[in-house]
Every structure is written in structure tokens, then in C-alpha cells.
Amino acid sequence: MRPETIAIHAGSQAEGLTGAIVPPIYQTSTYQQQGIGDHKGFIYTRTGNPSRSLLEESLAAIEGAQHALCFASGMAAINTVVQSLKSGDHVLCPASVYGGTFRLLSNVYDRFGIEVSFVEMADLEAVRAALRPNTAVLWLETPTNPLLGVCDIAELAALARSKGILTVVDNTFATPIFQRPLELGVDLVVHSTTKYLGGHLDVLGGALLCNDDALFAKLKFLQNAVGAVQAPFDAWLIQRGLKTVGLRVRQQASSAHAIAEWLESHPRVRRVHYPGLASHPQHAIAAKQMSGFGGVLSFELEGVAEDAERLVASTQLFALGESLGGVRSLACIPAKQTHASMTQEARDRAGISDTLVRLAVGLEHPQDLIEDLEQALASVPSVAAVMR
Ligand code: PLP
Secondary structure: OOHHHHHHHOOOOOOOOOOOOOOOOOOOOEOOOOEOOEOOOOOEOOOOOHHHHHHHHHHHHHHOOOEEEEEOOHHHHHHHHHHOOOOOOEEEEEOOOOHHHHHHHHHOHHHHOOEEEEEOOOOHHHHHHHOOOOEEEEEEEOOOOOOOOOOOHHHHHHHHHHOOOEEEEEOOOOHHHHOOHHHHOOOEEEEEOOOOOOOOOOOOOEEEEEOOHHHHHHHHHHHHHHOOEOOHHHHHHHHHHHOOHHHHHHHHHHHHHHHHHHHHOOOOEEEEEOOOOOOOOOHHHHHHHOOOOOOEEEEEEOOOHHHHHHHHHHOOOOEEOOOOOOOOOEEEOOOOOOOOOOOHHHHHHHOOOOOEEEEEOOOOOHHHHHHHHHHHHHOOOOHHHHOO
């Protein structure tokens, strides 16, 4: 079965008592036991909850994984992966990685002796050179947030495997509809289910997916020990969103592609970052490993920082906001918002300028979105653009 069908059927068995076609929300913290050690598979909601289990069943089936674990947020899922490491381990990350992942590794785990360094993942030789004897994790995010950089998942997973290094892919931007990292040799997939999988900008969540039983057992132990689990109602909301993920992301990708092409020919736009464009430096890799290019793009505005700020304040359909993957379109300035926790040096190294604008395309009509951008761009006539 294809992921679209699985998204509707997996983890959605009719409830036994009444036949309710949608499983109820198991809004309970604990369970009545028949005797000590005699229970129906659930003991306490931090350890397990049917609403969470059903979502985990759906996500695992859609991603083609044996196991899934759901967390209170994407960062809670990422944190659990880092907590599986030990002092002295090294994590190699993309230079342009989500700001929250950068912050967690650079400003939290530095105090626990976990080393992190950053490299351009599209450059295989640079990755090879950046590996250390103590590298425990090769962290991949592809496409990256916010520059939409793409790396070759299969090639990097093979390199890591040959050295006994765990490969993790943050698959949030691509979704399992467009990209299947486990089938490309990756050990662990991370999602912020807050984004496309939930899809409605009304819930936070995170997930880990893998095939290896021992890795799953280690992460499951940590999930229960640490406790950043997904609440039952939130799990139910994400599962509700999941049923339409295929339809949503295909429309979002088609609209994002149209917007990217339109922006590319706009005189006030210096450069557009979207893996579906032939001008994208890793377009061939994206075309090889993705079946769609996603609903996020970013572009460099011709002008100064104030122009970019004026632009995102002038859009009417694109709300100024820091998320993506939802039904409503959002715009932001990564340097000032989503990636503000990066140092200036790290932003410069990654190429995240003050005039970079990120667009998360929603489900409005693409022509209405283009017209919104057109009027917003017209309202910011920068000196540089006018003089061209
Ligand atoms: N990974 C990526 C690529 C993200 O964009 C985000 C959030 O924007 C996260 C992880 C963190 O997810 P959450 O906000 O659900 O904690």
C-alpha cells in the first residue's frame, strides 16, 4: 500500500466497545490493573497510552519503520537522541541546521561534554575530513532549514555505516511522502510532527522512527525515564492531520514550486533557494532521492535588512510566523527569528543573511499567494533594486 492509504488506515481500527470509526482520545493518566502485574498492556501514561500507541502505529507504517516513538515536540524527540550519547561523543551536523538543534547541541550539551561541529553536508570530502575518532552521530537535515540545502542521504549513510557511526535524518521538511531515509540506509528518522504531519498549526509533537530493535529499546527507555511524551489529545490531533498529509504536501509543493519560479524572475529577488529549481546546486540529488520538493522555500531580497523586515510586515496572506507545514502560509526572517539562537559567525558560515526571507507555503490558492508577494515586494523599493 502507498503512504496515502496507510495514513488513513494504519492505527485507525474501529473501537471495540461501540464501533466508533475514529478511536476515542484516551485522556487518562493511569489504568486500573486486575492484580499486581496483571493489566491490559497499559500501566501509566508516561510509559504508554493508547492514543499515543495508535499514532506511533500510523507513523511507523507511513515511514516504513518497524518502530515509532512520539514526543511532546520535535525538540523533545531530538533531545532524546542526544541523551542516548555519552560524555566525550561527537555529533557532526549540517552548517545550516534548524536553530533549535544548533542551540541544543551548542548551548546545552556542551556542558555535558558532548562535542558538536558543523560542516557542509553536500560536500562529501568535507564530511569525511570532519569526522573524528569519537564521532557517534552523523546528523542530517535535508532539505535544511532555512536554506533548503540537500545532501546525498544514501552516500552519507554508507560512509557513516562503514565507520560504525549512527546516521540520523531530520525528515521534517520532506515528510515520508516525499523522502524515505530508512530505505536509503539511515538508522533513525526524526520529525517535528508539529509541521506537515500535524499540518494545521494547532499542535506540537515530535517522533523518532527506526528499524533496529536495540536502538528502539534504548530510546523507549529514555522516553519513559525522561518523560517528554506526547499527550493523548495532541496525539489524536496529529493523527487526524496525518490522514490528509499526502493531499496537503502535494498541493503545497506544487504551489511552492510555482512561487519559487515566479520569484526567480522578480527583479528585487537576488536568489531563490528551492530544491525543485534547476538552479538549485543540489537539484540532481534532490530529484534522485525525493519524489517531491516540499512546501518551503527561501529567497535573498535585493536590499538591506530593513527591506526584508518591511516585506514580511506587508504580506497579507503570509502571516509573520515561525513555523511551517500548516494549512496557512507563513513568512519569517530566519536571522531574526527561527535562527536567532545561532551566533552571527555560525549564521555567516551557513549563509543565513539578514535579507533572507523564508516562506512556508500553505493551502491558499497559489495565484493569491503570488499576488500577495507581488504587492508586498512592490511596497519595499530598496535603493539597490531601483538602481538596477
Ligand atoms: N526540526 C526542524 C527541521 C524544525 O524546523 C523544527 C522546528 O521548527 C524542529 C525540528 C523542532 O520541532 P518542534 O518545534 O516541534 O520542537
